[in-house]
Amino acid sequence: MKEKNKINRRNFLKSVGAAGLGSVIASKQKAGAGEPNNADPNTSKQQQKPELPQVPKRKLGKTGVEVPVLALGGGVDFVENQIILKKSIEWGVTYWDTAYTYANGNSELGIGKFLKKNPQERKKLFIVSKASGIKKEPTPQTYVEAVEERLQGSLEKMNTKYIDIYCGLHGLKNPKMLTDELRKWAESAKKRKLIRFFGFSTHSNMAECMLAASKLDWVDMIMPKYSFRNMLDENMKEAVQACHEKGIALIAMKAMGERTEGEPTEEDKKLVSHFTQKGFTEGQAKIKAVLDDNKFCSACVKMETFAVLMENANAVLDKTKLAAADIKALEEYAKATCSGYCAGCSSICESALPDMPYVSDIMRYLMYYNSYGEQERARELFAQIPAGVRAKLLSINYKPAEKRCPQRMPIAKLVAEAVIKLA
Numbered sequence: 326m327k328e329k330n331k332i333n334r335r336n337f338l339k340s341v342g343a344a345g346l347g348s349v350i351a352s353k354q355k356a357g358a359g360e361p362n363n364a365d366p367n368t369s370k371q372q373q374k375p376e377l378p379q380v381p382k383r384k385l386g387k388t389g390v391e392v393p394v395l396a397l398g399g400g401v402d403f404v405e406n407q408i409i410l411k412k413s414i415e416w417g418v419t420y421w422d423t424a425y426t427y428a429n430g431n432s433e434l435g436i437g438k439f440l441k442k443n444p445q446e447r448k449k450l451f452i453v454s455k456a457s458g459i460k461k462e463p464t465p466q467t468y469v470e471a472v473e474e475r476l477q478g479s480l481e482k483m484n485t486k487y488i489d490i491y492c493g494l495h496g497l498k499n500p501k502m503l504t505d506e507l508r509k510w511a512e513s514a515k516k517r518k519l520i521r522f523f524g525f526s527t528h529s530n531m532a533e534c535m536l537a538a539s540k541l542d543w544v545d546m547i548m549p550k551y552s553f554r555n556m557l558d559e560n561m562k563e564a565v566q567a568c569h570e571k572g573i574a575l576i577a578m579k580a581m582g583e584r585t586e587g588e589p590t591e592e593d594k595k596l597v598s599h600f601t602q603k604g605f606t607e608g609q610a611k612i613k614a615v616l617d618d619n620k621f622c623s624a625c626v627k628m629e630t631f632a633v634l635m636e637n638a639n640a641v642l643d644k645t646k647l648a649a650a651d652i653k654a655l656e657e658y659a660k661a662t663c664s665g666y667c668a669g670c671s672s673i674c675e676s677a678l679p680d681m682p683y684v685s686d687i688m689r690y691l692m693y694y695n696s697y698g699e700q701e702r703a704r705e706l707f708a709q710i711p712a713g714v715r716a717k718l719l720s721i722n723y724k725p726a727e728k729r730c731p732q733r734m735p736i737a738k739l740v741a742e743a744v745i746k747l748a
Contacts, residue, residue: 422548600654
């Protein structure tokens with residue numbers, strides 16, 4: 326764990342988390358102490374046990390369903406980490422996001438293990454999964470066959486008869502994949518009661534994909550990469566508004582805006598200092614910044630420990646709004662560190678390097694390695710790039726892409742780093 330995260334966690338547990346939780350429980354106990362002592366002696370201990378505060382909910386677009394504003398990101402080995410599933414329910418974080426290939430399949434298997442032991446909890450949960458790991462882009466017909474296979478596998482692994490939202494496209498970068506064949510498949514899956522709603526996730530060309538979906542009638546939800554870094558982008562603002570008007574639910578993923586470069590900078594320390602003086606972490610501030618926009622239903626955040634879960638839950642339970650100075654601090658930080666963050670505008674890279682359509686993917690894999698600490702996942706994804714392309718990565722002239730990059734990223738240097746770390 327990076328030093329900046331250690332500082333945040335210690336500050337949070339000392340000044341916000343532990344004290345806040347203690348005061349909540351104490352206030353509930355105090356309220357009960359003033360009531361007549363005529364409780365039924367047969368009342369179960371479970372009913373008498375103080376409940377934790379529940380994270381608030383928002384409407385999921387046009388679906389009529391409400392979901393927690395904080396979602397449990399499932400890029401975690403839940404087979405080994407069952408406790409985080411249990412604890413998330415206690416806080417009302419019942420929106421669980423996963424995918425077929427997350428944690429080498431152990432994310433879904435862990436959910437299945439939990440539901441096998443606790444089948445009564447399924448009715449509380451809102452489970453989202455994705456058709457990840459479909460390596461090629463086959464014909465529309467063979468693609469939906471692959472999606473069906475992924476869906477059936479996910480249902481079996483998770484010990485559930487249905488999935489609340491199924492992302493039949495994971496990491497969409499080309500709107501042309503939103504085919505009529507996929508629409509028909511989504512309608513069929515709903516009729517068979519295997520899924521309740523259909524959506525997709527997108528890391529690249531997000532605004533383009535979202536605008537295309539806003540013209541359709543069969544997309545219920547979109548998960549774009551969205552954080553304080555791109556919320557002021559005019560194209561994203563237009564796409565967000567279009568989806569909102571269409572009634573498409575928006576779930577922010579990668580809401581922390583982690584950089585491709587992983588080493589802490591002076592700007593990181595400055596941001597930490599700003600928000601710790603306010604009494605919360607910069608991670609909490611980033612979640613607040615996203616959820617200040619009511620057009621987003623939820624922020625999906627990876628949470629592997631109870632401390633992180635409690636920190637994020639407190640962020641959404643706390644009704645304090647970010648001040649203008651806080652927003653300015655995030656904007657200044659985003660500008661100062663933009664060269665280390667890939668905004669996912671892959672169409673720009675691809676127009677500059679038409680024979681190398683993997684630049685934004687490589688930037689994302691390097692981010693997984695450096696900022697997420699997911700070295701194995703990063704290597705596995707990198708290995709899916711065709712061998713012929715990987716062999717010539719170091720011989721390509723990346724200057725045309727660097728000149729067009731809005732973030733001014735040192736693409737050649739970062740690709741070379743990726744080859745060393747991920748190959």
